[in-house]
Amino acid sequence: MPATLNIQGIERFNAINGGGGDDVLTVSNLDATSGVEFIKFVAGDGNDRLTANNTSANIDATGGNGNDILSGSNGNDTLLGDRGNDIISGGNGNDRIIGAESSNLGRGEIDTLIGGAGQDTFVLDNFYDDGNTLIDGDWINFFNGFDGTGDFARILDFKVGEDLIQLSGQRSSYQLKPITNSLQGGSAAQDMGIFKNNGFQPLELIAIVQDAPSGLNLNDTRQFKFI
Ligand SMILES: [Ca+2]
Ligand SMILES: [Ca+2]
């Protein structure tokens, strides 16, 4: 049931429901004059939704299991989709956008990540590698020379000079290659895949930078960070 919360003199707001069910948190018009500086949203199981309108408070949100839609504020947010196919959008501000977590490693997940304005970090770490050293059964992709198309992050708005992609391992383990098949999205501009070289198997798809900006470069330390 929709609810209205009238607040006064509150700087931090915690909305925590680790249980199941589809949780909805909408925050509106919490600009600097509201005094609210921080909002925490822990959604748990279910397909949950966070929306922030005209809000400057920084948000820390975790979607938990399920296909969650998390849309951040004008502040600097940390948005974690967790398991499931999540759509995460940072809005204005310098946001950390994380589609997956360390127990499932993003296996079988396709997350959509949108930074919005500001200097955003897309945290891919060691996620979206299916861990299958054999081919995944998709012969068309196999003959195209890549694999692991059942799990990846799709980054819609990477901006050179502003945003950062964080990966784990060695820079030399990764390469960029154009996406040439039905996984293309967005405008007619070329999408670029971020692939991991796992040795014997074809290149493993980790992420797609949709409508890739010119100058996208794995060797640019302002664009890609390796931990
Ligand atoms: Ca959830
Ligand atoms: Ca996810």
Ligand SMILES: [Ca+2]
């Ligand atoms: Ca934000």
